[in-house]
Structure formats: structure tokens, C-alpha cells
Amino acid sequence: xxxxxxxxxxxxxxxxxxxxxxxxxxxxxxxxxxxxxxxxxxxxxxxxxxxxxxxxxxxxxxxxxxxxxxxxxxxxxxxxxxxxxxxxxxxxxxxxxxxxxxxxxxxxxxxxxxxxxxxxxxxxxxxxxxxxxxxxxxxxxxxxxxxxxxxxxxxxxxxxxxxxxxxxxxxxxxxxxxxxxxxxxxxxxxxxxxxxxxxxxxxxxxxxxxxxxxxxxxxxxxxxxxxxxxxxxxxxxxxxxxxxxxxxxxxxxxxxxxxxxxxxxxxxxxxxxxxxxxxxxxxxxxxxxxxxxxxxxxxxxxxxxxxxxxxxxxxxxxxxxxxxxxxxxxxxxxxxxxxxxxxxxxxxxxxxxxxx
Amino acid sequence: xxxxxxxxxxxxxxxxxxxxxxxxxxxxxxxxxxxxxxxxxxxxxxxxxxxxxxxxxxxxxxxxxxxxxxxxxxxxxxxxxxxxxxxxxxxxxxxxxxxxxxxxxxxxxxxxxxxxxxxxxxxxxxxxxxxxxxxxxxxxxxxxxxxxxxxxxxxxxxxxxxxxxxxxxxxxxxxxxxxxxxxxxxxxxxxxxxxxxxxxxxxxxxxxxxxxxxxxxxxxxxxxxxxxxxxxxxxxxxxxxxxxxxxxxxxxxxxxxxxxxxxxxxxxxxxxxxxxxxxxxxxxxxxxxxxxxxxxxxxxxxxxxxxxxxxxxxxxxxxxxxxxxxxxxxxxxxxxxxxxxxxxxxxxxx
Numbered sequence: 001x002x003x004x005x006x007x008x009x010x011x012x013x014x015x016x017x018x019x020x021x022x023x024x025x026x027x028x029x030x031x032x033x034x035x036x037x038x039x040x041x042x043x044x045x046x047x048x049x050x051x052x053x054x055x056x057x058x059x060x061x062x063x064x065x066x067x068x069x070x071x072x073x074x075x076x077x078x079x080x081x082x083x084x085x086x087x088x089x090x091x092x093x094x095x096x097x098x099x100x101x102x103x104x105x106x107x108x109x110x111x112x113x114x115x116x117x118x119x120x121x122x123x124x125x126x127x128x129x130x131x132x133x134x135x136x137x138x139x140x141x142x143x144x145x146x147x148x149x150x151x152x153x154x155x156x157x158x159x160x161x162x163x164x165x166x167x168x169x170x171x172x173x174x175x176x177x178x179x180x181x182x183x184x185x186x187x188x189x190x191x192x193x194x195x196x197x198x199x200x201x202x203x204x205x206x207x208x209x210x211x212x213x214x215x216x217x218x219x220x221x222x223x224x225x226x227x228x229x230x231x232x233x234x235x236x237x238x239x240x241x242x243x244x245x246x247x248x249x250x251x252x253x254x255x256x257x258x259x260x261x262x263x264x265x266x267x268x269x270x271x272x273x274x275x276x277x278x279x280x281x282x283x284x285x286x287x288x289x290x291x292x293x294x295x296x297x298x299x300x301x302x303x304x305x306x307x308x309x310x311x312x313x314x315x316x317x318x319x320x321x322x323x324x325x326x327x328x329x330x331x332x333x334x335x336x337x338x339x340x341x342x343x344x345x346x347x348x349x350x351x352x353x354x355x356x
Numbered sequence: 357x358x359x360x361x362x363x364x365x366x367x368x369x370x371x372x373x374x375x376x377x378x379x380x381x382x383x384x385x386x387x388x389x390x391x392x393x394x395x396x397x398x399x400x401x402x403x404x405x406x407x408x409x410x411x412x413x414x415x416x417x418x419x420x421x422x423x424x425x426x427x428x429x430x431x432x433x434x435x436x437x438x439x440x441x442x443x444x445x446x447x448x449x450x451x452x453x454x455x456x457x458x459x460x461x462x463x464x465x466x467x468x469x470x471x472x473x474x475x476x477x478x479x480x481x482x483x484x485x486x487x488x489x490x491x492x493x494x495x496x497x498x499x500x501x502x503x504x505x506x507x508x509x510x511x512x513x514x515x516x517x518x519x520x521x522x523x524x525x526x527x528x529x530x531x532x533x534x535x536x537x538x539x540x541x542x543x544x545x546x547x548x549x550x551x552x553x554x555x556x557x558x559x560x561x562x563x564x565x566x567x568x569x570x571x572x573x574x575x576x577x578x579x580x581x582x583x584x585x586x587x588x589x590x591x592x593x594x595x596x597x598x599x600x601x602x603x604x605x606x607x608x609x610x611x612x613x614x615x616x617x618x619x620x621x622x623x624x625x626x627x628x629x630x631x632x633x634x635x636x637x638x639x640x641x642x643x644x645x646x647x648x649x650x651x652x653x654x655x656x657x658x659x660x661x662x663x664x665x666x667x668x669x670x671x672x673x674x675x676x677x678x679x680x681x682x683x684x685x686x687x688x689x690x691x692x693x694x695x696x697x698x699x700x701x702x703x704x705x706x
Contacts, residue, residue, distance in 0.1 A: 035665060065658050067665040070617035072610040075539070076404050077655055083400060084659065095617050098524065106537075157616065158508060159519050188504055188616065355508055 026088065026265055028052065029081040030064040031074070033093035033216075034191035040216035040235040041190065041252070042066060045092045045115075048254035055259045059266065070095025075102060082107040088265050090258065091115065093190065094159060100124060111270055113261060116161055118341060120272055127257055130278035131161070132168035132340070133308050134250035135212075136315035137286050137301050138232045139172025141247050142180075142210045144297050145230055149179045152203025154196060154213040154220055155186045158355045160343040162214045167347045168315045169212055172304075174349060182350055183208055193219035204229060210247075221245060230292075237287045248301075249287030256282050276337065280309045316340065321348035361682035362632055362639075366646070368678045373671045382661045390660055391653030391671075401656075403538035405648045407610055411436070411602040413547040413644035415626035417554045418595030420635040424558070425567040426574070427591040431477065431492025432599040433623025434499035435470040439600025440607040441503055442469030444614040447529030447607075448511060448522055458528040463604050470600015471593040473499065478592035482585045488592070496623070504616045511614055522614035531609040543605035547644075550598060554637040567591065599623060628676045650675070 233249025277283035307313035318329030374384035443466030633639030654668035
């Protein structure tokens with residue numbers, strides 16, 4: 001009797017487990033560095049999360065944690081997600097790199113996807129976008145549209161991704177306007193509308209009449225609108241924050257990648273990979289051009305975009321010297337990905353010192 | 357009576373929190389349970405309470421001592437950062453050297469640096485009568501920039517692609533873990549020791565008496581022969597030292613390296629904790645546990661109830677708001693103003 005009930009229990013357990021497996025949706029978690037309402041970086045990641053839900057419906061269950069600081073709390077947040085039965089977790093900011101790897105080691109069955117990092121493991125993939133291709137396009141626009149020949153740039157942290165953006169934008173602007181100057185302010189944060197607005201005001205005071213940013217909120221766009229100068233949407237289109245100020249934008253499209261990766265989980269074909277998609281992959285979008293941009297300039301920028309997609313144009317094509325005058329790329333040579341991923345120098349012509 | 361205030365404040369926070377959650381369309385009872393009860397029900401969350409509570413408790417105990425004497429060290433966050441830098445740098449200086457002396461050396465360096473950072477406002481107050489609230493607060497930002505400068509410069513990981521972070525500390529420079537498989541580290545024991553020592557100092561030692569006397573009757577303290585400069589220096593050094601130690605623990609414990617995002621506001625939250633604990637070491641211990649609970653539970657609520665992160669911040673802010681409100685009403689009574697009394701008297705006469 002005892003044995004029978006034990007058997008029955010075991011059978012019930014096995015059946016139950018089997019049934020649960022079939023019915024259980026794939027649990028996908030997202031960790032954001034800012035609030036989902038930042039209308040920039042985290043907002044776009046969350047849009048992509050919603051796209052995943054729309055794509056897979058009942059087969060997927062998503063959850064997210066927002067405003068998770070990139071410090072000691074990140075690891076707990078990650079472990080909490082891993083422990084509560086998530087199968088795939090997207091960690092969407094550079095500072096989550098080491099916590100992601102630590103937690104991934106402890107949960108070998110959970111898969112992780114870390115944005116913009118460079119460390120991988122059997123269950124950790126990395127992904128990022130070649131935003132510098134977008135920077136090239138808006139750099140062309142900025143160089144032509146500035147009247148004071150001064151472009152303001154709000155930097156977050158002096159990491160390679162941000163430095164790469166500055167260099168790409170500067171080279172493009174310089175190619176159409178030899179007198180152009182870049183003023184760069186580092187705010188040491190990804191998301192702080194107050195600091196971003198202060199930085200925008202400071203840059204405008206120094207004569208900037210076009211502003212670019214590598215931070216997550218539309219604060220600078222709002223200031224640009226107030227002051228009657230130009231700016232670009234960052235991560236998101238941001239048109240509603242500066243209908244007159246916005247010239248164009250670099251838009252992050254994470255949805256295709258997220259849908260693909262979640263799909264791979266479902267088919268069991270998920271593998272640790274390193275993805276670095278550009279405009280051609282659809283991961284980097286260029287927002288529509290404002291009607292303030294003259295037609296010939298719009299055509300030029302569109303041509304540059306098409307050339308990048310076709311692989312005929314690389315934003316880092318020599319001859320390019322480093323800031324200290326030493327040679328980097330010979331004429332016609334293009335930068336390799338390794339150098340781009342570790343870029344820790346300004347190109348020749350940019351004033352000021354890169355914080356080190 | 358003094359303890360009724362914090363308890364009532366917690367109760368009011370829960371009630372208004374439930375209203376807030378209900379307005380946001382979440383089940384209020386379930387949310388409160390997730391925040392205050394669920395973290396206590398599994399080992400992982402319990403261990404995380406220790407991780408989160410340790411720095412809060414260490415810092416708040418030190419602050420409570422100073423606050424008792426009317427020495428307002430608002431810059432514990434800065435002392436925490438400087439402690440992390442000094443402790444971390446000491447560990448990195450002997451990178452890959454094994455030895456049980458490495459961690460004690462790091463702790464000493466961290467505590468000394470935190471104390472030294474806190475002595476700057478102390479000396480400025482004594483010598484130039486500068487307000488220590490402002491000076492210590494402003495030094496927080498200086499410390500934060502130092503951390504950024506160092507991890508993008510001399511302390512940067514040479515193999516880190518120029519990303520702003522130090523090497524990951526080697527094993528001898530990493531705090532031993534208390535409970536296997538968690539992040540709870542031996543710093544929790546240090547925090548407990550600090551609570552006990554602070555209690556002895558405050559209740560059983562003349563130093564504590566001088567602190568309380570200065571806080572309640574500075575003139576009487578001076579007549580009794582206590583030197584204000586000494587009390588200020590000592591209070592700042594002790595609170596700064598403990599904050600510095602907490603910083604070293606944080607770097608050598610849960611984080612394991614120096615990164616710009618290391619400080620997450622423990623130094624500021626500890627001020628709330630100190631007042632919530634009624635500036636009493638035992639109270640501080642309980643208050644840091646409660647505060648840690650709202651953080652861990654808050655994350656759980658975000659995950660399970662899809663509550664926005666800002667709602668949790670509002671919830672935590674309410675706690676301080678009600679606490680301060682309770683303090684006002686426990687010390688003062690609402691009374692009609694003289695003008696109104698006069699009007700009433702006139703009205704009565706007419």
C-alpha cells in the first residue's frame with residue numbers, strides 16, 4: 001500500500017512536472033539602468049520587451065526591473081530574476097557586465113544577454129549596436145547646420161562606446177565643415193535630466209548651436225527647443241520634446257534582436273554569441289530628417305546612410321591621426337573592430353583631454 | 357513614548373503605502389506582504405538583508421553618536437567612497453599577494469581614510485566656524501569625482517579595454533563569506549560589534565555622557581570642562597571611520613572591485629536609519645534591518661507586481677516624512693494662535 005501510494009505520487013509528480021513544462025511560458029527578464037519612462041535608452045529596451053510579448057503572446061512571460069544602479073544592487077536583482085525561474089535575462093547596460101558573469105556562473109541553466117559589454121561565457125552572450133554609423137550621419141548634418149561652427153556634445157562616461165561616437169561625429173562634421181569645433185561635457189551618469197540640462201545650458205553658453213548627447217533623457221532636447229537651437233534624438237526619436245529643435249535622431253531598435261533571441265530559446269538553438277549590428281541590420285535607425293534641413297544636405301546624409309548600409313562607407317576611413325598627431329589609419333585603411341571596441345583616444349582636431 | 361513615534365510612522369507608511377499601491381491598481385495587501393514579509397521567507401533574501409543592512413548599520417551607528425552631540429555629519433556618503441578608494445587601492449597595491457594580513461590592512465586604510473575625510477569639516481568648523489553640514493555634504497561630490505578619476509586613471513584595469521573599473525580584487529583581498537553560496541560577508545559581524553561598542557560608549561562611558569551633554573546643553577558641557585573641539589573631532593572621526601570601513605567592506609565584499617557606480621547612497625540613507633533608530637545603537641540595528649527590508653522587498657514588488665521603481669522610492673520617502681511628522685507632534689501640540697484666541701475672545705464678548 002505504502003509503495004503503491006509512493007508510486008502514484010511519483011507518477012503524479014512526473015506527470016505534473018511534464019504538464020507544467022508544456023504549459024509554462026518562457027520567462028524572460030529585463031534589467032534597465034534607468035526608468036522605463038526615460039524616453040531614451042531604457043524606454044527603447046522596454047519597447048522591445050513589449051514587442052517580444054506581442055510577437056509570442058502566451059508562449060512568453062516577461063518582467064523587468066527598472067532603475068537598477070550599476071553597483072552592488074545589480075547582482076542581487078539579477079540573482080532574484082535567475083532564482084525566480086527566468087530562462088533568459090537581458091542586462092541592458094554596460095555596468096552590469098561583471099555582475100552578469102558572476103550570476104551566470106551560479107545559474108548555468110539560465111541564459112544571459114549583456115548589452116554593450118565584451119565578456120562572454122557559455123551562457124552569456126553580448127550584443128550591441130554600431131551607433132557610430134548613426135553618429136556619422138548626424139555628424140554630417142551637424143557640421144553643415146551649425147552657424148557658430150561649435151557643436152556641443154554631452155558625454156556620459158568616457159568608455160570606448162562613447163568616445164567612438166564623439167570621434168565618428170567629429171570626423172563626419174569636419175569633412176563637411178573644416179572650421180567645426182566640438183565642446184564636450186562629461187556628466188558621469190547615464191540618466192540625470194537635471195545634470196543633462198545643466199550641461200546643455202553650459203554648452204550653449206560656450207557658443208554651441210547644435211547639441212549631441214550620449215545620455216538617456218530628452219532634457220537637452222527640451223533646452224535646445226527653448227533656446228531655439230538644434231539637437232538630435234538619442235536612443236529614441238524624441239520629436240515630441242523638440243519639434244523645432246530636432247534635426248534627426250539615432251534610434252535603437254532592439255526588438256528584432258530580442259525577438260530572434262527569444263525565438264532561439266524556444267527552439268533550443270540559443271548559443272553564446274557576440275552581435276554588433278549596424279544600420280544594415282536594422283538595429284540602428286536614423287530618424288526622419290527635419291524640414292529645417294536643406295534638400296541637398298538631406299540628400300547627402302541619405303547617400304551616406306545608403307553607402308554605410310551597402311558597406312561602401314566606413315565612418316573610420318584613413319587617413320586619420322590620433323589627437324597627439326601620431327598616425328592611426330593610413331589613407332584608405334578602415335578601423336578594425338578590436339580597435340573600435342577599445343577606443344581610448346580622440347582623433348586629431350578634437351580639443352580638450354579625454355578624461356583618464 | 358520615544359519609541360511610539362517610529363512604530364506609528366511605520367504603521368502610517370504602511371497604510372498610506374497601501375493607498376498608493378491601490379491607486380496604482382495593485383493589490384495593496386499582497387504588495388505590503390511582498391515588501392515586508394516575503395524577503396524573510398527565503399534564505400537568499402535573508403542573506404541579502406545582511407548585505408544591504410551591514411553598510412547602513414555601520415554608518416548609521418557612527419552618525420548617531422555624532423548627532424547626539426549636535427555634530428551634523430551629512431557627508432557619510434563621501435567618507436564611504438573615500439574608504440572604498442583607500443581600502444581598494446591598498447588591496448590593489450599588493451595585487452595577487454596572498455596573506456591574511458591583506459584584508460586587515462585594507463580595512464585599516466579604509467577606516468583611516470574615512471576618518472581623515474571627515475576631519476576636514478571638523479577642523480574647518482573648529483578653526484573657522486564653517487558649517488560642517490555644508491562642508492561634509494560638498495565633500496561627497498569631491499569624493500565621487502575622485503573615484504571616477506582613479507578608476508579611469510591609475511587604478512584602471514590594464515586589461516579592461518579602457519572601461520572605468522579597477523581589476524577584480526584577488527582572493528586575499530576579498531571578504532570571507534559568512535553563509536556559503538550567498539553574498540553575506542563578515543562585515544555583518546563588524547557591524548554588530550560596532551553596535552555593541554557604541555552602546556557601551558554611549559551608556560557606560562564618560563565619552564557618551566559628554567556627547568549627550570553637548571547635544572542637550574552645550575553651555576553646561578563647557579562649564580563641566582568638556583572641550584567642544586575634542587567632541588567635534590572625535591565624533592567626526594568615529595563616524596567617518598565607520599563610513600570608511602563600510603566603504604571598504606562594500607568594495608571588498610559584494611562588488612569585488614572599484615567601479616564608479618560603487619556608491620549607491622548608503623551614506624544618505626543611513627541618516628534616515630539613524631533617526632528611525634532614535635539615535636540609539638540598538639534602534640539603529642533594527643532600523644537598518646527595516647530599511648534593508650524595504651529595498652529588497654521593493655525589488656520583489658517591482659518584479660512580481662510590476663510596480664514602478666519610483667513608487668518604492670515614494671514609499672521609502674513616506675517613512676521619513678511620517679517619522680519627522682511624528683517627532684513634531686510628539687514634541688509640540690497644535691494650539692490656536694494668539695491672534696485667533698484674541699478674535700475668539702472678542703467674538704465671545706460681542
